Amino acid sequence: MSESTAVLPPFHLAFPVHSIASAREFYGDLLGCSEGRSAEDWVDFNFYGHQIVAHLAPEECxxxxxxxxxxxxxxxxxxxxxxxxxxxxxxxxxxxxxxxxxxxxxxxxxxxxxxxxxxxxxxxxxxxxxxxxxxxxxxxxxxx
Structure with missing residues (x-):
């Protein structure tokens, strides 16, 4: 396969948020990202086939x-x-x-x-x- 037609593996990105609830509203409701696993202080989203993870870390936002x-x-x-x-x-x-x-x-x-x-x-x-x-x-x- 050439690079331009290759199927690319999904990337993973973790990033800080000040509120898990607001992350769910923004990424889930507005952007339409389905939710994967979660815990009290983090949540996975499917961002166009890639795994992004919102971690509760207000001081890093x-x-x-x-x-x-x-x-x-x-x-x-x-x-x-x-x-x-x-x-x-x-x-x-x-x-x-x-x-x-x-x-x-x-x-x-x-x-x-x-x-x-x-x-x-x-x-x-x-x-x-x-x-x-x-x-x-x-x-x-x-x-x-």
Whole structure:
């Protein structure tokens, strides 16, 4: 299999939250992530086929620094997923309709350049930054 057609293994990411209940509302109800195992101080979510785990750790929450990328102040610490363009557009529409406040509104970055991509950034209730992105041509994901 070539890298572009390979089935990728799911990643695992653990991150801090200030409230398990608000994490469930945000990741489960708003983003539509199904819930896996949980305990009093952590909960697993299925994030587009990847395992993300919200751990109760209020003192660790929130992003603190940004970096300039194509004119945007991108949170240095963030996570997200690369979607198909149709999935990205549906997510953008859903999040806008829900009244989510974006820290970087859905738009196209690097227009006309290698790596042109749709992107949006927003914060979860604990201040963790998420990015959803998509490429019209997924082959340009790692293009230079």
């Amino acid at each position: 929130g992003h603190r620094k940004t970096s300039a990328v194509d004119g945007d102040a991108v949170p240095v610490r963030h996570f997200g997923v690369v979607l198909s363009m149709a999935q990205w557009e549906a997510a953008a529409d859903k999040l806008k309709a829900a009244g989510l406040q974006f820290i970087i509104e859905p738009h196209i970055r690097f227009k006309g350049e290698v790596g042109e991509q749709a992107t949006m950034f927003f914060l979860d209730p604990s201040g963790n930054a998420l990015e959803l992105k998509a490429f019209a041509n997924i082959a340009s994901l790692f293009a230079k």
